[in-house]
Amino acid sequence: MKIICIGRNYANHAKELNNDIPSEPVFFLKPETALLPKRNPFVYPSFSNDVHYETEIVVRINRLGKHIHEKFAPKYYNEIGIGIDFTARDVQAELKSKGLPWEKAKAFDGSAPVSPKFLPVSQFEDIQNINFSLRVNGEVRQQGNTKDMLFGINQIIAYVSQFVTLKIGDLIFTGTPAGVGPVKMGDTLECFIEDTTMLKFNVK
Numbered sequence: 001m002k003i004i005c006i007g008r009n010y011a012n013h014a015k016e017l018n019n020d021i022p023s024e025p026v027f028f029l030k031p032e033t034a035l036l037p038k039r040n041p042f043v044y045p046s047f048s049n050d051v052h053y054e055t056e057i058v059v060r061i062n063r064l065g066k067h068i069h070e071k072f073a074p075k076y077y078n079e080i081g082i083g084i085d086f087t088a089r090d091v092q093a094e095l096k097s098k099g100l101p102w103e104k105a106k107a108f109d110g111s112a113p114v115s116p117k118f119l120p121v122s123q124f125e126d127i128q129n130i131n132f133s134l135r136v137n138g139e140v141r142q143q144g145n146t147k148d149m150l151f152g153i154n155q156i157i158a159y160v161s162q163f164v165t166l167k168i169g170d171l172i173f174t175g176t177p178a179g180v181g182p183v184k185m186g187d188t189l190e191c192f193i194e195d196t197t198m199l200k201f202n203v204k
Helices: 011-016 070-076 089-097 153-160
Strands: 003-007 026-030 051-053 055-061 077-084 131-136 139-145 171-173 188-193 196-202
Touching: 026 153, 055 131, 055 153, 070 077, 070 153, 077 188, 077 196, 153 171
Parallel strands: 003 171
Antiparallel strands: 003 026, 055 077, 055 171, 131 139, 131 188, 188 196
């Protein structure tokens, strides 16, 4: 199982980090060890002083696929969840300044909490019109809607599958909206799809 993350897929988020708007999907990988075990807190890593949350809709692949045409992409998933792409922003900035890969900042253990439950796609009228949000200590910090994606879910699946074979159980983080920010020890994070609480954990 692999975790595929799409970067800069919401224009306002790209702008808030002073990044260019991409002309095609940007993706990177996290290892399976980035998943946060159920009921575990997120342990603040010792190598960073500036860890940021990035809340994202997550798609779970249910069929083996390679070179998938966009019109057939819906056959390769039937559930969505939500997750957080934790980023050690200070580490990332240092790596970017040296032109180095970002794995240390993005792929560390526990950096990809994912909701324990997924919702069937069939319960949504339009997969590209879904509200999702993050609350930190009860305060709304991020709000997004999948209609604002630069590249829709089916486009993402078609694009990534040209380079990487998708396997059953693979997770695709589809990008984060504007509003990313730091977490600190003692924070409680809650993620929602529409009004349904999907994920809740503490920072330790």
